[in-house]
Amino acid sequence: MRIAVIGSGASGLTATWLLQPNFDVTCFEASTEIGGNVQSRTIQIGGESLKVQLGPTYLLPKDYTAFFEILSILKVPTEKISMQLSVLDEEGGAPFASPSLRPLRLGLLSNMTTAKDLIHLRTILAESLKLIKRSDSSTTWRDFVTSLDVPKEFIANVATPIASAFFGLSYQDVGDVSASFGLLYMALCLPTLTNGIQFGRGVVGGTHRWIEVLGSKIKTGTVHLDCEVYRIKPVSGDKVLVEHSQGQEVFDRVVVSAQPWIAAEIVDDEELKKVLRQFPSFPAEIAIHQEPLVNAGKNNRSHAMVVAGKDSAQLSTYAGSAGGEKIYRSWITSGPKFPEPILANHFYRHLLPLPAIVNAQKQIRTLNRKGSIYFAGAWTHDLDSHEAAVRSGIGAARALGANNHLLSELGDPKSRYGFGTTRF
């Protein structure tokens, strides 16, 4: 069987890797590099260079069970990364800073306001986790925070800015987002008696390292770079015609792992187009810069900083140092601060996690079971995570009948709360 995979992000590349022992697989990638959202830029500063990760960085081992299983098969090492977070105002003051093992930061707990704030955050995360456990994706952030027994000031000054910064949306727009997605990653790290503590991890050397290793394992399959697919058209005999920038070919099956708004343009099927158009997106920008967005005092600074403005907040993370200078990476989609000068940047479109996408995801999974066109991609399951990406790639390989040593070794990694699978 000849199979085409459209897109070489984490999902498409995982599908290609798992399909190649059984089938004749060709992966088409519009860009000149594999990896999709797993992007990095190398910047030069003071005679030194630094490779900065732009896309997925934070990985949660207790929830990313399939992904960590793949990393173990590929022998890709991971390391603990800081999950510490501060919420800063535009002058660098800190309405909120999570404590750490640094003695000065632990001192924060002796401050009554800070201790109370931690309890408020814990309440919000525990309530978020309840939404996740009962697969409630229809409650919006706006309705959720109104129902909580937490002071309005804490919601306005801390919780909503964090959600706004995580999504790159204004405070107004983040109100429409599904509340179970709002502080999802923080909620999954909430220590509980049954779950214990979870620390975020990152791939040693950057997330692109695992993509490079995965890419090196594509041996009998082929990856065509700089080869954009324009149209996918069902033809007679249940086959599919794939038209791309280097010609056209007929395949028995096609896995579309490109973003849904692109998939909607290329599939030549009205029913599929209608469902794919239900996934909204918005333009986003990530910038690498040298000057911090705001000058916060040493005790207020964290690895991840949320800068809260009047109408929106933005996320800025410490990316490393080169030439004696600290380098930051910020999402500057909705302001309020625009770093100057920008050393490198990346423009892309981001999925808008409205409650309606959960229904669209269900429809896509139903349509996946018929015809010769299958959909993969982080957007097909829960909230656009790396776990969802690799699980969708595994799902496509299994649905197409792949049966090999890699899939046996992978087994069926269980996921708490169904994260990355089909439950929410």
Ligand SMILES: Cc1cc2nc3c(=O)[nH]c(=O)nc-3n(C[C@H](O)[C@H](O)[C@H](O)COP(=O)(O)OP(=O)(O)OC[C@H]3O[C@@H](n4cnc5c(N)ncnc54)[C@H](O)[C@@H]3O)c2cc1C
């Ligand atoms: C800034 C940012 C930060 C993130 N941080 C995290 C994080 O910390 N943790 C986490 O778990 N997740 C994070 N994510 C989510 C991330 O999107 C997923 O983890 C995952 O990388 C998505 O993989 P994918 O294969 O589904 O999609 P993509 O990576 O979007 O891959 C789609 C591929 O299809 C290709 N393509 C599109 N159209 C065509 C066409 N017509 N022809 C051929 N090829 C085409 C694209 O070029 C691309 O390579 C982040 C995402 C972003 C953008």
